Amino acid sequence: MGPLTGIRVLDLSRVVSGPFCSMLLGDLGAEIIKIEEPEHGDDSRAFGPPFSGGESAYFLSVNRNKRSCAVNLRDKDGVSIVQSLAERSDVLLDNFRPGTMERLGLDHRALRAANPKLISCSITGFGRTGPDAQRPGYDLIIQGESGIMDITGDPNGPPTKVGTSIADLLTGQFATQGIMAALLERARTGQGRHVDVSMLDSMASLLTFNAGIYFTTGNSPKRRGNTHATIAPYETFKASDGWLNIGVANDKFWQRFCGVIERPDLAGDPRYAKAVERVRLREELVPIVARIVASKPRRHWIAALSEAGVPYGDIRSVREVCEAEQLTSRGMLIEMTHPTAGVVKNIDSPIRFDDRNDDDHSPPPLLGEHTAQILEDLLGMSGEAVKSLAARGVVRCREAPHG
Numbered sequence: 001m002g003p004l005t006g007i008r009v010l011d012l013s014r015v016v017s018g019p020f021c022s023m024l025l026g027d028l029g030a031e032i033i034k035i036e037e038p039e040h041g042d043d044s045r046a047f048g049p050p051f052s053g054g055e056s057a058y059f060l061s062v063n064r065n066k067r068s069c070a071v072n073l074r075d076k077d078g079v080s081i082v083q084s085l086a087e088r089s090d091v092l093l094d095n096f097r098p099g100t101m102e103r104l105g106l107d108h109r110a111l112r113a114a115n116p117k118l119i120s121c122s123i124t125g126f127g128r129t130g131p132d133a134q135r136p137g138y139d140l141i142i143q144g145e146s147g148i149m150d151i152t153g154d155p156n157g158p159p160t161k162v163g164t165s166i167a168d169l170l171t172g173q174f175a176t177q178g179i180m181a182a183l184l185e186r187a188r189t190g191q192g193r194h195v196d197v198s199m200l201d202s203m204a205s206l207l208t209f210n211a212g213i214y215f216t217t218g219n220s221p222k223r224r225g226n227t228h229a230t231i232a233p234y235e236t237f238k239a240s241d242g243w244l245n246i247g248v249a250n251d252k253f254w255q256r257f258c259g260v261i262e263r264p265d266l267a268g269d270p271r272y273a274k275a276v277e278r279v280r281l282r283e284e285l286v287p288i289v290a291r292i293v294a295s296k297p298r299r300h301w302i303a304a305l306s307e308a309g310v311p312y313g314d315i316r317s318v319r320e321v322c323e324a325e326q327l328t329s330r331g332m333l334i335e336m337t338h339p340t341a342g343v344v345k346n347i348d349s350p351i352r353f354d355d356r357n358d359d360d361h362s363p364p365p366l367l368g369e370h371t372a373q374i375l376e377d378l379l380g381m382s383g384e385a386v387k388s389l390a391a392r393g394v395v396r397c398r399e400a401p402h403g
Helices: 017-027 057-061 076-087 100-104 108-114 139-145 166-189 199-217 251-260 275-280 282-293 298-308 318-322 371-379 383-391
Strands: 008-011 031-036 067-071 091-094 119-124 194-198 234-239 242-247 312-314 333-338 342-347
Touching: 008 017, 008 076, 017 031, 017 091, 017 119, 017 166, 031 076, 057 342, 067 076, 067 371, 076 108, 076 371, 091 166, 108 119, 119 166, 139 166, 139 199, 166 194, 166 199, 194 199, 234 282, 234 298, 242 282, 242 298, 251 275, 251 298, 275 282, 298 312, 371 383
Parallel strands: 008 031, 008 091, 031 067, 091 119, 119 194
Antiparallel strands: 234 242, 242 312, 333 342
């Protein structure tokens, strides 16, 4: 049992940001009911290749620990089903454009009239207010609009996106944090809240010291490649047989690093003794370091840096990370048996309680796999009633209803 055991989340979201949020809540023990469009389901079911057993690797990566209930929200009876489920839920999550939930009659004010304890969370691209509120929010667009792409990549190259859907995933994490804070407050007040999380707001919050530089100087930071604006040497260096990261993050590490590269003259040079001076003189210092690092292979530097306690890191592929002993030994790679895809592997949530993670996970659901079970158990519908709804296209059932 996880800390959120007993909490029911009605998840109307799709693609990445919302599903990632609800998956994190499910990892913590919450019951997740995933509401999907009956014909095709969550958009990400079609994101591929690759596919496994008819399911996209994309969908399988962010939808564990959920039950799928396929309901047609374009039908008034489908909306009525969701309203009834919301009365029996603790949290409702959506990532529709602003105004959609109001048009459906599923907005937080309407639903809280029937269930005052309901916590609702809306994820949007640009927020529910402001001139850009109705713009569609996609990860690539938000990465550009938030300033992240302008400070990412080679200084002489084009703006570059982060290699994963960072805007979607970060927003999902903030939504999870907001929901859990609202649950904590509800325990004190007995009342639900509406949580509003914007992808643009979430990504802009990552600017931190970059925004601080602008606020302090009036100058907008530019792309620096793998260098750091306020620390040097703190970047990627090429050894004789490949690349590695070296992070000389303070004066103590600088002294140790000079020992590793066998340059006591640099350690004793007053021009480089302080961090602020190493940054100021980075254009002359970094080429010196780069030439030394290039003279020996990675394994030499990794061993020497490790022994000296200087921060370093290899540049690993996704394959290497997914097979890394550091992750496998900590139980970060999980396996689930899926009815069509076979064994599905995911990277687990990083949260540990009492030094343990929950190794009991259910596989991502098939479309409509649990519709009949949910309608019968939670809403008290008869098997015949569910069959009638399915025949009319209001719901889709993967399994046969009872009765």
